[in-house]
Amino acid sequence: MTGNLLHRVSRLDLLFLGLTAIFIGYFMIWLPGPAAGLQLIGVELGEWIKFLGVDSRRTWFYFPPIVIGATLGFLAAMWPNDRRSVWLMRGLAIAVAMVAFPALAAIQLEPRSEWLARVLGIALVALVALAGALLSSRRPGVRWPWLAIGLVALAGAVLPTLQYFAIRPIVGAIMLRPVGIGPGVWLNAAGSLLVVAVALTEWRAARK
Helix, strand or coil: CHHHHHHHHHHHHHHHHHHHHHHHHHCCEEEECCCHHHEEEHHHHHHHHHHHCCCHHHHHHHHHHHHHHHHHHHHHCCCCCCCHHHHHHHHHHHHHHHHHCCCHHHHHHCCHHHCHHHHHHHHHHHHHHHHHHHHHHHCCCCCCHHHHHHHHHHHHHHHHHHHHHHHHHHHHHHHCCCCCCCHHHHHHHHHHHHHHHHHHHHHHHHHC
16 A cells, blocks of 8 residues: 555656646747747747637637646545645645736737637636536545546646647748757647656546
8 A cells, every 4th residue: 555655656757747848848948939039939939820820720829727726626536625835736726827817918909709709718628627526525526637638638748748849940941040949849749658658657547
């Protein structure tokens, strides 16, 4: 039993390592342009590329903080409500997801297609965090959220990365030079895939 507990703690450490990688990667260079003003971190990229005529698909560049928030929300749903740390985690889930919240000027002046998906994603994180309290109190030890975490994290690895590769040639054509792939892209993908691996391992273990 002690061995199983140690394995569980170790896997949870890996999960938080993955979430940390996603968060740090979001504030690292994604687009390594030729000048300092064109070296864009993840949190800036979605706003910058809208001036290139990229449509609402740029929404996926706001996805990493929503992935972190959803993961924390689902994780808290599996823990008992009598721990203060669980409620702090639910609050942290919503706070991190709010990083993706659009500017008020964007809500007022831009079409809803440009920002609605982000708002709905944040609302979903809040719903997961709050509904998790009810789930936890009625059915402690529920394990299906591990599958949900794995699916959300997989989307967090694939969708922003694919979208970056889609806009990369557009940016290169405008700058008249090849554009590389910043470390933030790889760190987000690696962190998300680590979360996927841990979540699926826990889900499979819970089924046995």
